[in-house]
Amino acid sequence: METDLKYYEVLRGYKRFSRFVKSDINKLLLINTVNNCINGSEWPRSYYNLRDEYLPELLGEEASKFFFWFALGGDLVVDEELKVDEEDIPLLNYIRFNFSQKFIKAKKFNINPNGFSEVYFTHGAEKDRFNTYIMRNDDMQFMLRSNAYEFISMMKEMLDYFSQMVESDVINIDDEDFVENLFEMKTSLESILEKVSGKDIENGSEQ
Incomplete structure (x- = not known):
């Protein structure tokens, strides 16, 4: 589901995501929100709360969809329309490195805990x-x-x-x-x- 975004959804989502994280305070809000959820007692069951409630309320629907699309392996191909701001690259790398495997594992747990x-x-x-x-x-x-x-x-x-x-x-x-x-x-x-x-x-x- 998270990786099924069309090109225009990725484009619009990234633009809104990039606009949100221009502020250092917003970056911290994003990272802390995700980490608090992961470190909470309800994780990994709370993964869907993070995906469907917490981050859409914080980032907006389109930026939140981009976040999960990218975190779960979405290939951010740069072209004439989609240009990645260099200031966003450290944060994007942080997201991919710190959250990808945790999200994948949480999804597997919620589908089949005994798998x-x-x-x-x-x-x-x-x-x-x-x-x-x-x-x-x-x-x-x-x-x-x-x-x-x-x-x-x-x-x-x-x-x-x-x-x-x-x-x-x-x-x-x-x-x-x-x-x-x-x-x-x-x-x-x-x-x-x-x-x-x-x-x-x-x-x-x-x-």
Whole structure:
């Protein structure tokens, strides 16, 4: 929704946004309003209050739409009509750097609090075990400590079951990102197989 702005909406929104933030007091009002909302006890549920109430009342509807459009990755292409004031660039960079990921995460939470947010791994000097951390959209974290065989066995079971659901048409897979991720998985798997095959050859397991 936030990124679905037409060119003329971006143009008008930026002009009103730029006019508002010419005052240092207004810049502080904007930044403090957003930060107070993010740091409040209702965040991330209050994201929609920020988007639909607080900032439109402060900036005006068009400038507020531009703010969220830009914060969520809108590409500000400069042309004959749209010229970005150099004085606005530090603030725009601040918005993109400090608010983008927080807004994206808040939107994901409000759509599905129990959904997947991110996964990361840690390991120590020993090579027989490593930690897998799975984070939900509500910041709940699950940690799994396993060796390589246990981890790949889990992944195999997950993929087998997921494959059955795809074959049975019980889930929707009509998505470009879904297909793109599949090909990235294929590339990663081929890389692992190449690494493992090379080790087998070195150990004399393959002729």
